Amino acid sequence: MRLRNKPWAEEFINSHPEIIIPTPENYKGKWNEAFGNNNPLHIEVGTGKGQFVTGMAQANPEINYIGIELYDSVIVSALEKVIAANTPPNLRLLKVNGADLAKYFTKNDVSRVYLNFSDPWPKTRHAKRRLTHEGFLKLYESILIDNGEIHFKTDNRGLFEFSLISMSEYGMLLKFVSLNLHADEPKDNIMTEYEEKFSAKGQPIYRLESQFISKA
Amino acid sequence: MRLRNKPWAEEFINSHPEIIIPTPENYKGKWNEAFGNNNPLHIEVGTGKGQFVTGMAQANPEINYIGIELYDSVIVSALEKVIAANTPPNLRLLKVNGADLAKYFTKNDVSRVYLNFSDPWPKTRHAKRRLTHEGFLKLYESILIDNGEIHFKTDNRGLFEFSLISMSEYGMLLKFVSLNLHADEPKDNIMTEYEEKFSAKGQPIYRLESQFISKA
Numbered sequence: 392m393r394l395r396n397k398p399w400a401e402e403f404i405n406s407h408p409e410i411i412i413p414t415p416e417n418y419k420g421k422w423n424e425a426f427g428n429n430n431p432l433h434i435e436v437g438t439g440k441g442q443f444v445t446g447m448a449q450a451n452p453e454i455n456y457i458g459i460e461l462y463d464s465v466i467v468s469a470l471e472k473v474i475a476a477n478t479p480p481n482l483r484l485l486k487v488n489g490a491d492l493a494k495y496f497t498k499n500d501v502s503r504v505y506l507n508f509s510d511p512w513p514k515t516r517h518a519k520r521r522l523t524h525e526g527f528l529k530l531y532e533s534i535l536i537d538n539g540e541i542h543f544k545t546d547n548r549g550l551f552e553f554s555l556i557s558m559s560e561y562g563m564l565l566k567f568v569s570l571n572l573h574a575d576e577p578k579d580n581i582m583t584e585y586e587e588k589f590s591a592k593g594q595p596i597y598r599l600e601s602q603f604i605s606k607a
Numbered sequence: 608m609r610l611r612n613k614p615w616a617e618e619f620i621n622s623h624p625e626i627i628i629p630t631p632e633n634y635k636g637k638w639n640e641a642f643g644n645n646n647p648l649h650i651e652v653g654t655g656k657g658q659f660v661t662g663m664a665q666a667n668p669e670i671n672y673i674g675i676e677l678y679d680s681v682i683v684s685a686l687e688k689v690i691a692a693n694t695p696p697n698l699r700l701l702k703v704n705g706a707d708l709a710k711y712f713t714k715n716d717v718s719r720v721y722l723n724f725s726d727p728w729p730k731t732r733h734a735k736r737r738l739t740h741e742g743f744l745k746l747y748e749s750i751l752i753d754n755g756e757i758h759f760k761t762d763n764r765g766l767f768e769f770s771l772i773s774m775s776e777y778g779m780l781l782k783f784v785s786l787n788l789h790a791d792e793p794k795d796n797i798m799t800e801y802e803e804k805f806s807a808k809g810q811p812i813y814r815l816e817s818q819f820i821s822k823a
Contacts, residue, residue: 548787548790551786552784552786555771555781555784556781556782556783556784559775559780559781560781564776565772566772568768568771570767570768570786597786
């Protein structure tokens, strides 16, 4: 995503600590305190402009959601969207790096990880940066419940092919695969901004659901 | 594949026992005797008109190949193709039902199973007939070497999605996936008749390589 300079972003972010949590490390192992309930927590790594996570939070009030986005200039758009949706009580944003998840979450904190239209990092030498690389799978497993799930959408064929292999090699179970999501017309699919733009061109969206297999 | 009535088919088949083996059950556990060597054996289940298996046999003389096709009216086309290719010594055909593989092969007889453009059997109540259904995977595993492989190509999205899940649930490892085989321009891809026709229309061909994981 192209990053525009938004000098007002930092102030806007800091003025909404009820949405973008300023010290998320304080909630590690006790996210129920942040939400005031014991509902399952689903996180989206790379939330972008926030349409998906906001839509999910509105559609599923019995699930807690956290959208994670590193860049000021992007997360402000998500923040605007959350406010426009009247700040759903089951939704928070974190302005942190996805590679640092273990600083903010611990085993069993999270029930599901969403990855939507993640950067494909097409060059082989950048493979480790792909959010479905073994290193990230290990990270997700370390914060998920047993048999926790990853739900992944992308329009990028190379990244999807890589992800199928990476998850299989990791020993994960594939539970659902669609190679043309919108041809199957799922009723409850909430689109990202990117997905709306992309699928309008008639290009296929790939989607999978996979599950970690408890070694115990 | 549409089956045309070919009354001369039976006679033509019977007149080429050096290609279409009349009593394949005699070679169960000793296919090396049929080929006169100990080279690995790759089989194609559902050989159709034989272009793929004939091309593979010509390209890889150090591998033995068996094409399996049930229908007289189809296998005669494969027979014609084998003869036109000067009957490669590393190639045989079997006119048997793929569901009966265990009658003709036993554990360790086969190193690799090829499935090309298998019947998708799109109706849920026919799922068991799909050549990547659990029942068939069990059958292949029972005749393959340890860590034996399945190489699968299809243009049918539903069948490919089903196969990814079926193999994952079976505990197989995905080693290679392409969601647009011809966009990747593999140098050594040998096309089936169907594949030539289909990919000329610009529709994607899906391909995977998967491996059974030895439980020992």
